[in-house]
Every structure is written in C-alpha cells, then in structure tokens.
Amino acid sequence: MPLTDKSQPKRQKEIMDAAAFVFAHKGFHGASTKDIADRLGIKQAGIYYYFKSKEVALSEVCRVGVEEFHDRARDIAASDISAAAKITATIAAHMTPIHEMPDYVEVFHNERRYLSGDARKPVTALALQYEKTLEDMFREGVADKTFRADLDCRLATLALLGLCNSVLQWYRGENISQINEIARKYAEIVVGGVRQP
Amino acid sequence: MPLTDKSQPKRQKEIMDAAAFVFAHKGFHGASTKDIADRLGIKQAGIYYYFKSKEVALSEVCRVGVEEFHDRARDIAASDISAAAKITATIAAHMTPIHEMPDYVEVFHNERRYLSGDARKPVTALALQYEKTLEDMFREGVADKTFRADLDCRLATLALLGLCNSVLQWYRGENISQINEIARKYAEIVVGGVRQP
Amino acid sequence: MPLTDKSQPKRQKEIMDAAAFVFAHKGFHGASTKDIADRLGIKQAGIYYYFKSKEVALSEVCRVGVEEFHDRARDIAASDISAAAKITATIAAHMTPIHEMPDYVEVFHNERRYLSGDARKPVTALALQYEKTLEDMFREGVADKTFRADLDCRLATLALLGLCNSVLQWYRGENISQINEIARKYAEIVVGGVRQP
Amino acid sequence: MPLTDKSQPKRQKEIMDAAAFVFAHKGFHGASTKDIADRLGIKQAGIYYYFKSKEVALSEVCRVGVEEFHDRARDIAASDISAAAKITATIAAHMTPIHEMPDYVEVFHNERRYLSGDARKPVTALALQYEKTLEDMFREGVADKTFRADLDCRLATLALLGLCNSVLQWYRGENISQINEIARKYAEIVVGGVRQP
DNA sequence: AATGAATGAGTGTTCATTCAT
C-alpha cells in the first residue's frame, strides 16, 4: 500500500480540478496549458497525457459543471411537495454545487461559449433540460393556484436562474450554513416578494 | 458645426463600437486586434492610431458600459417617489443600456476582470456606487415600512442586480416595448413575489 | 531609386527561393520555418507575413517546379520536326529547369506527396499533362515508323522520365554546356541504344 | 529448431517491416515512432525494446534495402555471359527487390540522406560498389565491341540506375511476371534504343 | 489616417526518449 495513491481515477480528478480552477480564474483563452501544468507540479507537455486538447479539457469541465444541477432538480420535481416548496428546494439545491465546486460551475457559465459547436451541444442540452424542469414547477404552481394566474412562467424561470447564478459572482463562503441562509432568503424574495405582506 | 462631421469624435465611436462588439462576442482574450481592424475595414496596425493598447480599449469600453447605469440610478434615487416605485423605475432604467448598447454592458460584466489593477479600479468604483445607491433604496423601503422589516437589504440588492443582469444572457430584442415588458414583470416578481397574494 | 529594391515581387521570389532551398535540402518535414527565416535573415515569425502556412509555401514551390516542364514540352510537341527530334529536344528541354532551378524541381519530385489532397491536385494535374504530351511523341514516332512497331509507349514515357529525373540526384553542374552534353548522350542512348549499330 | 519460432528473429523482422512501411509511406521525418508502434499493435514506448533510436531503425532498413542489389549484381558480373546479357540480367535482378520489398528499397532511396554521417557511410559504400559493378559491365561491352566505342560508361550506368529505380515511383504490381515484362522491355530500350533498327 | 514589414514573446501541440514497474 503506497503512501501516495497515484492511481488513475484520482489523478484524473486532480487534473480536472486544476483545469477547472485555471479556466475559472483566467478564462479559457486567458489560461494556458502551462498554468494548468504548473498547478499540478508537472511540465506543460505532461497534461497531454491526460487530455487530448485544451478544448476537450474545457468540455469535460463544463459537463461536470452542469450535470449536478440537472440531477438534483429532476429529483425535486418528482417529489410529492407543493410547487412553492419545490421552488424553495430547487433554490437550495442550486446553491450546493455553487458551494462545493464553484470552479466547475463558473466555467460552465462563462466559458462554455468557447466550445466549438460539436462539443457545446451535449452541454447545452443538459442546461436546457434543467430550465425546462424549472419552468414546469412554475406551471404546476399556476395550475393549482398557488402562484399568480398571470405569471409569465418562462420569464420567472429565467429570473430565478439569473438570480441564483449571480451568487457565483460574489459568494466565496466557507461553511455550508452560509449558503443555506442565502438560499432561504432568496426563496422568500422570489416566492413572497420584498413588500410587506 | 458642419452637416457631416467625419472628424474624430464620430470615428472614435466607430472604433469603440467595433472593440465592444468583438470583445463581447469573443471575449477579451479570445479577440485579436485583427478582429477589430477587420470590422473597421482597416489593417491591424491601423487601430493603434486610436488606442494605445488593447487593454486601454477594454477599459474604455468597460467605463462606457458602467457609466450609464450609475447616472440613471442616481437620478431616480433623488426623485420624490415611493421606495417601491424607485425599485420599479430602477429595474426599467437598468434595461435601457442592455437594450441600447448590449455589447458595452456585456463587456463590462464579463471582461472587466481582465483589466489590470490600475485600470480596473475606476470601473469598479462606479459599479460599487451603483450598488450602494440601490441598497439605499431598499433601506428606505424598510424604514418607511413599505418593505418587510426583516429584509436583508444587501442580499436584496445583489439579488436584484443578478436578476436584471441575467437578461443580457438571453435578450436579443429589437423594439423597446419588449424590454419594458420584461422590466415590468421582473418588478412585479421582486416587489410582490410569484405567490398569489 | 533606392539602392536595395525591396519591392514586393522581388521579395516574394526571395522568400520562395529560400523555401525551395530548405525544402530541397532537408525535406518538407525535416525543414523548419526557422530554417527558412534564417536563410532570409529575418525572424521565424516574419515568414508568415508572406506565406499563410508552411504547406502553402510547399505547394507554391511545387507549382513553380512543375510548370516549367509542361510549358516547354507543349511547344516542342507543336513544332514541325520528326518524332525522334522531338524526343531529343524534350530531353534537352527537361534538363534546363534541372540546371536553372534544381531546388524547385527537387521539391516537386520528392516532397509533393506531403501536400494534402486539395493542394496536391493542381500540381499532379500538370505533371500528368506533361506525361501525356511525351507519350504522344512516342506514339507519333511509332505511327510514322521511326520507332519500333512493338514499342510500349507508356513504358517508354515512364522510362524517359525516370532517366531524365535521375539526373537531379547527382548533377550539380555549373555551366550550361555540361547539362547539354548530358542531354545529348542520354538522347543517343534512348533513341539508338547502347549497342553497336 | 522448434516448429513455431516466435523468438527474436521473427519478431525483429516484424518490427523492421513496420518501420520500413511507415518510413516509406510518410518519410523519415514525417513518420513518428507512434506510427510504427500502432502498426505493431503496441504502445509507443514498446519499440525501444527493439531499437535504440529512430535513426538506428532507419539505418537498418536502409542497409537491408541496398544489400539485395549488391549481392545479385556481383553474381551476374562473375558469370560467363556476354556484356549485353549481363546488362539485361542486371535489369531483371534489379526489379526483384523492387517487387519483393519495395518499402525497404524506397526508404533506402529517399530517406538515407537523413542518416547522420556515420550511419550513412556503410550504406553509401554498398551503393557505390553496386554502381561500380554495373559500370564495369558497360566497359566490358565497349572493350569487346558489343557496345558503341564512344559510349560514356559512367553516364550509361547512371542512366540505367535512374531508369530502373524510377519504376519504384509507379510500380505496385502483384505478380512476378509483370515486373519481368517491364524488365525485358527496359532492357530492349537500353540495349537497342527505341528506333526502328 | 493608415499601411507594410517586421519582431519578440508566447501558445497549443507533437515527439523521441527515458525509466520504474
């Protein structure tokens, strides 16, 4: 049993983490493969043992960054709670990847547009499914009269997503309770508004 | 004042527009000075007649992109209307630059982080003032009991900004009434929530 | 009138000559763009002002290398002399580019195979036309009974070409009479054979 | 002697064949050690078990490619037949390696120039001996008046070699009778010329 | 108001080679 386990899956994750970090902090085009290698303590050429190209590295990071959201929302949508509760739960669920793997999420948001058409397609598909799942929650709430009858569900979805994703731009929290608190307050605003009821 | 003023100010704006367009569509690091020159129909070296460096071009675009917001919000804050009306008006005002000069705004949002410290400072300062003006509106609303007493004004500000800015990611509207409609619906959600009152 | 005329067409030819020289002596894949630049006394990046890519440089050199042959043979074929005289004249004509621009010819022969399909096509087309013109000379000689009735004209063409091109591998002559002498002797062998008549 | 000898000699030949194939098709500098490894179904690093370096592989392939010619010509030169018959026999003999191991021969012709001085020397020595053996045949023919008295034997040798080697550039025959037919026709041209006697 | 010609630094990528296993 060696002291440092350098077996494949773990090492692969280290490489991905380094790529995600560098892409998130410098942008895809502002980041060099040397930046990634430096973070790993290997030489630049060494990363080509793990990734066929810089762009493939980007697409992998993006894929990981979006998968989390989709999986969580689907479970919530299938659960047996009220529409308002689903929205609240989804906001909370949305915060988890932002807290746990902010680099991947940031790269998915800001850098996926630099993927060439073929590499961008599967990533975009997952993102669209997530949007659709959310929109259906709003429709459900309108249908059972929990939400206002005149609510523009498409716009509400986009609003919710914009709201939640903007957290990425300033949140650098360290313990999970902070992000849960944010999620709670955001849910209050979206569901009940800021006005005195 | 000649009828067709082809002198510096007009040409200068064309250069800025080209830079804003290219930075917005390809990102600062993904854009080359040749891309800008191509859009202007001149050769690469020609743009150095107008800008000392690529980074200076970026900082100019960013400055223009943020100034609009700040100016409009200050006027609204000074006006003699209710806090809720101010928020509603600010949302509408926020949409105008997004509609009229989306490239500048997008560059300010996504690319200002690539400015070196010194060039970023004045731009960031304006952005912070804008945030502060907004936050004060929420505080005013809490003080006069229009808004919930337990409202986290800092978070509400960030939420509002995230919400409004996210419009940039999908809005490609052509007439002004579309964006006004969006502003109205967003204001309803923020002020009153999605729930059936 | 400047002392050193650096005007475009002349400079372009200097670049081509350098590329031809380097490709001929080191092979396309063995040659680096730095080798070409060094020969020109400029830095490596400088050659990209003249050529879009290393491969385009190769295709240009190949095109120039083959054009000469084709043009000369066509004129001889159209002239009003006997078939045997045409063959003799063609052999002499074939030697001229080998003497005057051996680098281009060598690159055409040895390196054109490294051109990608699209770039290779026009070059190959010219080469095939040259072959056809030659073959027709042999057919003419068989038709008018100058040449043996059982002569395999296709094979004779390939033989003649192989014979003439092989000169490239050892000839490094300096004055034109040497190559003319070689041409004369080769013509004797092809037309009359080595045997005592 | 085991029936199926899977030990070194056979495997070594497979490796050489793979190297010869790849060098012949892509050129020495255009070929990578990975290309060779792929053809063998092993990983890149694996070929270093068989060859100390890529260049050693090239020199081996070249040596095998030239040995054949030399051995065959020596036997013919020593035989008790006329000079014309020797030339005819040598042309036929020259075709055999071209038919049976074209990759090796092609590599010897086109790529041996990329060998460094020390590695090229033994290969060149064999080639020169072959040339000398051929030239002596022509001299013999001139001496016994079979061939024209004014024949330039050095040039005739070079011509013959150029003629025969050019077959490599287009011949991709499958049965031995084809190449024998070519050899016969070439011998006719060289010995008797193309003219009607 | 712009261009032609170049440069120096850097970028992504390939490749021959090594070495422990």
Place this chain on the structure above:
DNA sequence: TATGAATGAACACTCATTCAT
C-alpha cells in the same frame, strides 16, 4: 516483453506591438 507517466526540446503558428513611410 512491454506499459504508464512523464520530460525536454522543438515546432507551426498567433498576436500585440512598433515604426518608417
């Protein structure tokens, strides 16, 4: 008899920038 992991050197090519004109 090979492979996994890496390295160092090279490579084609891009790019921001300069400067004489």
